[in-house]
Amino acid sequence: MGYIGLGNRGDQVHDAFLEHGDQVTAAVCDLRDDYMELAIKKSRSTPKKYKEYKQLLANKEIDAVVIATPDHWHAPMFINACNAGKDVYVEKPLSLTVAEGRHMVDTAERTKRVVQVGTNRRSWKTYHEMIDFVHAGGIGKISEGKAFSIRNEWPNGLGAPAEGAPPDEWQWDHWLGPAPKVPYSSNRMFYNFRWFYNYSGGQLTNFGVHYMDIIRWAMGKDSPRAVAAIGGKFGGIKDNREIPDTMEVVWDYGDSMATFSQYNANGAPGDLRGSEIQLRGTKGTIYIRNSSWEVAPEEVSDTITGYDHGEGYGNPLERKARNTKPKKKLIEARVEKGSGGGDTFSHARNFLDCVKSRGKCNADILTGHLSTSTTLIGNIAYKTRNLLEWDGHAERFTNNAAANQWLSYKYRPEYKEG
8 A cells, every 4th residue: 555645634544544454554655754754653564755646656566545635636646546557545525626526537437446535434334324224214205414514713713824935845836736836824734725725625625525425325316406605704713714714505406405504603513412414304303423323203293284274273263273283203213323433444444345356435436526526516606606507417507607617727737647
């Protein structure tokens, strides 16, 4: 195994793979020597060190690679890795743009590479049990999936360090990679890149991809038919972020809908259970947090709602009688407790098994692309302040030609993939 990107998430993914004895860390690549030294120390082997990822890809001893770099590097590294004959575990979100994601799907299929996208909840046992329950009609017809990303970052957020000369010009240029050349800011590097659109889609693609992936899976949907979003930097947070601190996104799936609520200027939970995801069905609601989920049954009645041929709630003479008619629960309450943490162990295991069998991973390339694209078009709706109608087959907006310009961007020539 070769590991490209060993910062926060890369270190976590490396740890997950180290738990499996049928893989060995043969090479590491990062712009930071200290990150590579930590990985080597953990690896229980003698991996080779690279600062240029293409040199790692040229190593014929490497069978598969993990790409856990900032989002804007995913596509060029992935495409070059596939073309070099490597199987790939690539972190979520899959891509920075929809066009990149489609190119990645096409490349993986052409080169016949095994791919696992880092939406690791696809490999959690409790989630497979939940999805089976939902698909068997456990909570009835789902009308809405809701997701919440909540953390109060007020008052200072990331801070606002001054722009200036980078400590290391080579490192800064290579960190930017295909993204536009801009003045150095320490906030644009390493973990904080997620707050800047040249490198990330913000919390909508950071956490939102996890949540929308599960909602799509539960509802059995590929692509929405429309999306709208509104939000802004409303909290007065004193930093230089580009992404909003407050945002609501709504997707229309025809016979159901999904929403994503981002609150970064207030930390109150989205519901009394503190859930990350809700699945609202006609028979009950599932509340999901981390790897645990809970079923809350609805109390329903087969009586007609409202005014029914002179009777019913709409008639003041009938209102009290109608309110006292019994309701019943059609399903039982249920609580399923998971391990509690962000398990990547099982996702790594699934990838290694598929590398051997040449089977399809739990979070295969197309699944990762569809979930990532869902969030990416949400960001485009936010930027355009429009209700955008989406053709999921053509992967184009049909009612706003100008919005289609956000589906791709032009790389700096020296960092184009290939």
